[in-house]
Amino acid sequence: xxxxxxxxxxxxxxxxxxxxxxxxxxxxxxxxxxxxxxxxxxxxxxxxxxxxxxxxxxxxxxxxxxxxxxxxxxxxxxxxxxxxxxxxxxxxxxxxxxxxxxxxxxxxxxxxxxxxxxxxxxxxxxxxxxxxxxxxxxxxxxxxxxxxxxxxxxxxxxxxxxxxxxxxxxxxxxxxxxxxxxxxxxxxxxxxxxxxxxxxxxxxxxxxxxxxxxxxxxxxxxxxxxxxxxxxxxxxxxxxxxxxxxxxxxxxxxxxxxxxxxxxxxxxxxxxxxxxxxxxxxxxxxxxxxxxxxxxxxxxxxxxxxxxxxxxxxxxxxxxxxxxxxxxxxxxxxxxxxxxxxxxxxxxxxxxxxxxxxxxxxxxxxxxxxxxxxxxxxxxxxxxxxxxxxxxxxxxxxxxxxxxxxxxxxxxxxxxxxxxxxxxxxxxxxxxxxxxxxxxxxxxxxxxxxxxxxxx
Numbered sequence: 001x002x003x004x005x006x007x008x009x010x011x012x013x014x015x016x017x018x019x020x021x022x023x024x025x026x027x028x029x030x031x032x033x034x035x036x037x038x039x040x041x042x043x044x045x046x047x048x049x050x051x052x053x054x055x056x057x058x059x060x061x062x063x064x065x066x067x068x069x070x071x072x073x074x075x076x077x078x079x080x081x082x083x084x085x086x087x088x089x090x091x092x093x094x095x096x097x098x099x100x101x102x103x104x105x106x107x108x109x110x111x112x113x114x115x116x117x118x119x120x121x122x123x124x125x126x127x128x129x130x131x132x133x134x135x136x137x138x139x140x141x142x143x144x145x146x147x148x149x150x151x152x153x154x155x156x157x158x159x160x161x162x163x164x165x166x167x168x169x170x171x172x173x174x175x176x177x178x179x180x181x182x183x184x185x186x187x188x189x190x191x192x193x194x195x196x197x198x199x200x201x202x203x204x205x206x207x208x209x210x211x212x213x214x215x216x217x218x219x220x221x222x223x224x225x226x227x228x229x230x231x232x233x234x235x236x237x238x239x240x241x242x243x244x245x246x247x248x249x250x251x252x253x254x255x256x257x258x259x260x261x262x263x264x265x266x267x268x269x270x271x272x273x274x275x276x277x278x279x280x281x282x283x284x285x286x287x288x289x290x291x292x293x294x295x296x297x298x299x300x301x302x303x304x305x306x307x308x309x310x311x312x313x314x315x316x317x318x319x320x321x322x323x324x325x326x327x328x329x330x331x332x333x334x335x336x337x338x339x340x341x342x343x344x345x346x347x348x349x350x351x352x353x354x355x356x357x358x359x360x361x362x363x364x365x366x367x368x369x370x371x372x373x374x375x376x377x378x379x380x381x382x383x384x385x386x387x388x389x390x391x392x393x394x395x396x397x398x399x400x401x402x403x404x405x406x407x408x409x410x411x412x413x414x415x416x417x418x419x420x421x422x423x424x425x426x427x428x429x430x431x432x433x434x435x436x437x438x439x440x441x442x443x444x445x446x447x448x449x450x451x452x453x454x455x456x
Contacts, residue, residue, distance in 0.1 A: 056088070056454060056455045056456045057421070057422075057428065057429075057430060057431030057432070057454040057455065057456070058088050058089060058276060058331055058430055058431030058432070058433075058454075059086065059087050059088050059089070059431055059432055059433070059447075059450060059451055059454050059456055060087065060088065060089035060090070060091055060154075060276075060278065060331065060431070060432075060433040060434075061083075061087055061089070061090060061091065061433065061434050061435075061436065061437050061447065062091045062092075062093050062156065062433070062434070062435045062436040062437070063075070063078075063090055063091070063092050063093065063137075063436065063437050063438075064093050064436050064437075064438065065092065065093065065094070065111065065112050065115045065116060065137055066112065066115065067436070067437070067438040068115055068119075068122060068137065069115075070366055070368065071366035071438045073366070073437065073438035074122055074123055074140065075122070075125055075137060075140035075141055075143075075144055076122070076123040076124060076125045076140060077437075077438075077442075078090075078125075078144065078437065078444075079125050079126075079144060079147065081442065081443055081444040082444070082448075083437070083440075083444035083447045083448070084144060084147070084148050084151065085148070086444075086447055086448055086451035086456050087151065087447065087451070087456075088150075088151070088152060088431070088456070089151070089152045089153075089154060089250075089433075090141070090144075090151060090152070090153050090154070091153075091154045091155075091156050091213050091252075091278075091433070092137070092141070092153065092154065092155050092156060093156040093159060093215070093436075094111050094155075094156050094157060094158060094159040094161075094164075094215065095108055095109065095110060095111060095155050095156070095157045095185070095188070095189065096108070096109040096110070096111045096157070096158075096161075096163075096164055096167070097109075097157050097158055097164050097167040097168055097171060097181060097185075098163050098164050098166060098167025098168075098170070099163075100163065104166055104167040104170035104171065106167075106170065106171040106177040106178075106180045106181040106184070107180070107181065107184045108157065108181065108184045108185035108187075108188045108189065109188075110188075110194065110195065113194075113195055114136065115136055115137055116134075116136050116137055116138055116194065117133065117134035117135060117136040117137070117138045117139065117194055117195065117203055117205070118135055118136050119135055119136045120135045122135070122136065122137070122139070122140050123140075124140075124143065125140050125143035125144045125147065126143045126146065126147055128143070133197050133201075133203045134194065134203050134204075134205055138194065138205045138208060141153055141208055142205070142208055145208065152210040152211065152250060153208060153209055153210055154209065154210060154211040154212065154213045154250055154252065155189045155209050155211075155212060155213065156213040156214075156215050156254070157185065157212060157213065157214055157215060158214065158215040158216050158217065158254075159215050159217065160215075160217050161217070164216075164217075165216060165217055165218065168214075168216040168219070168223075168230070169219070169220070169222075169223050169226075171230070172223060172226035172227060172229065172230040173226055175229075178226075178229060178230050178233040179233060179237075181230075181233075182230075182233045182234050182237045183237060185212060185234075186212075186237055186238065186241060189205070189209045189212065190209055190212075190238070190241060190249060191206060191241075192204045192205040192206035192207065192208065192209070210249065210250055211238070211249050211250025211251055211252065211275070212234060212238070212249070212250070212251055212252075213251075213252045213253065213254065213278070214230075214231070214234070214251075214252070214253045214254070215253070215254040216253070216254075217254070217256070218256055218261045218264065219261075219264045219265055220264060221264050223264060224264050224265065224266060225266065227264075227265055227266070227270060228265075228266045228269045228270050228273075231251070231253070231270045231273040231274065232273055234251050234273070235251055235273035235274075238251055250275045250276075251273060251274050251275055252274055252275055252276050252277065252278055253270070253274060253277055253278065254278050254280065255267075255277040255278060255279045255280065255320065256280050257279070257280040257281070257282075257283070257284060257310075257311070257316045258280075258310070258311070258316075259310055259319065262316075262319060262320070262323075267320060267323035267324065267325050268323055268324030268325060271324070271325040271326065271329055274329060275329070276329045276330070276331055276430050276431070277320070277325065277329055277330055277331065278331050278333060278433045279316060279317065279320060279330055279331060279332060279333055280316070280333050281296055281313045281316065281332050281333035281334060281335075281417070282295055282296040282333055282334070282335035282409075282435070283295060283296075283335070284296060284297065284311040284312060285306070285311065285339070285407070286339040286371075286372075287339050287340070287341060287357075287358040287359075287370075287371035287372065290341075290354060290355055290357075291305070291341075291352065291353060291354050291355065292341050292344055292350055292351055292352060292353050292355060292396075292405045292407070293305075293306065293351070293352060293407070294351075294389065294392055294394040294396065294407050295335060295338060295339050295394075295407045295408065296313065296334070296335050296394065296407075296409055296413070297311075297312045297313065297389065297392035297393065297394040298312065298313045298314060298392065298393035298394065298413070298416060298417060298420060299312055299313070299314050299391065299392050299393055300312045300314070300315055300392065301389065301391040301392040302391075303352070303391065304352065304392065305352055312392065313332060313417065313420070314420075314424075317330060317332070317424060317429065321425070327424070327425045327427065327428070327429050327430070328427070328429070328430045329430050330429045330430050331429070331430050331431045331432055331433045332417055332420070332421045332429060332431075332432045332433075333432070333433055333434070333435070334409055334414055334417055334432055334433070334434045334446070334450065335408070335409055335434070335435060335439075336374065336375045336376075336409070336434050336435060336436060336437075336439035336440050336446055337367065337372055337373065337374050337375060337408065337435070337436075337439045338372070338373060338374075338375065338378050338406050338407050338408025338409070339358075339371055339372055339406070339407055339408075340358065340359030340371055340372070340373060340404060340405060340406040340407075341355035341356075341357070341358060341359055341371070341404070341405050342355060342356060342357060342358070342359040342360065342402070342403060342404050342405075343355050343356025343357060343403055344398070344403045344404065344405045345403065346398075346400040346403070349385070349387045349396075349398045350396070350398035350400075350403075350404075350405035351387070351389070351396060351398075351405070353405070355405070357370075357371075358370040358371025358372075359371055359404050359405070359406065361373060362377050362378070362381060364377065365377040366438065366439075367439075373406070373408075374438070374439035374440075375408055375409065375410070375439055375440060375441065375446060376439060376440055376441040376442065378397070378406055378408050379410060379441065380441075381397065381406070383399045383401065383402070384397035384398060384399045384404075384406070385397065385398060385399075388412070393413065393416050394407070394413060395407075395408075395409075395410055395412060395413055396408075409446070410446075411445065411446065411449050414446050414449050414450050414453070415449055415453055417432065417450075417453075418432065418449075418450055418452075418453025418454055419453060422453070422454075431454055432450055432454060434446070434447070434450065
């Protein structure tokens with residue numbers, strides 16, 4: 001993808017809409033519009049009242065099954081901090097499509113049966129004790145859904161796993177294997193036959209899961225058409241089951257950023273089978289690179305050394321729209337975590353600079369991984385100064401004393417993204433999603449601001 005420094009037509013249209021002024025293509029217009037966007041970011045009610053929003057958009061969040069361990073973040077937290085009132089979809093991550101050892105076998109499998117339905121030690125969601133199987137996260141989700149019957153709960157299959165990527169590739173390769181995988185996944189998660197108790201009695205979660213999210217990271221060029229065929233098989237079997245139960249079952253995908261990834265998907269054909277696409281709006285840059293940069297910029301910037309390569313939200317959305325994906329099916333992804341580098345010189349406040357490596361994990365952060373930390377931790381760090389990029393519409397923090405740089409989304413940038421998706425096209429995009437619940441602060445601040453911006 002190539003670009004020049006003048007505003008593209010759709011970007012200029014969006015900016016003109018925000019200002020309610022005639023369309024102009026000048027540097028002054030760019031400055032005025034970006035300033036206006038910043039004002040909107042500080043007035044959430046203005047975001048919620050976008051004239052192009054006729055109804056509440058989708059707001060989906062990923063819940064990691066393993067968050068109950070080190071982070072001690074549970075389904076019950078979503079009820080306690082009232083986040084469950086504000087979202088439309090909860091996507092549970094993950095189920096596996098390949099065994100952890102041995103050859104792929106085109107069968108859906110639980111990734112962690114203890115967390116999923118066996119542990120009896122999780123806090124209650126509704127105040128009532130768990131008295132029977134399923135226990136674990138599935139038992140908690142059943143309680144949550146009883147309190148929020150309109151909440152859609154989906155299971156995400158795959159994830160950032162070479163084993164699962166190989167499993168998808170294998171299972172998608174022939175009609176028989178595609179049919180076998182889909183039937184297995186629907187039997188386990190939609191029909192609800194997740195396993196047995198310790199006495200060998202069947203355990204059911206029937207009625208809990210409303211749909212399937214496919215997180216294949218990533219199809220190769222040899223998988224392109226097979227990816228489409230696998231989505232069609234999921235849609236066919238979901239519809240057949242739905243006809244018997246008078247239910248529409250949902251189907252979505254994690255839709256990658258980066259032309260090297262999405263070019264291996266027949267986007268329009270795959271989208272025709274899907275209810276929505278969770279488009280990756282993050283990990284544009286990170287600590288796999290040695291230089292600092294924005295992880296989730298809304299727009300490209302000519303100041304960015306990677307300018308013109310499409311490593312921003314708007315160019316990613318533009319690519320999906322240009323491929324023929326309906327705007328109403330596109331969700332903008334927002335990260336609730338950030339990336340950090342150390343050994344960053346005090347030049348340009350650390351932005352676009354070389355580093356000596358990933359920043360140390362901040363004390364107390366639940367991720368406990370060098371170079372990555374949660375919003376909940378980063379927003380309360382001391383000794384840092386906040387900076388804002390008025391072109392890319394991204395923010396970062398920098399500490400010159402420790403030469404440490406962190407890029408992450410905060411309330412301001414989340415508000416900007418909600419305003420953006422409401423106005424990117426007439427009627428707006430389909431909504432937003434985020435990764436992940438546990439990475440927000442204890443009050444669910446980012447989720448609630450996103451919900452407000454989507455009219456929820």
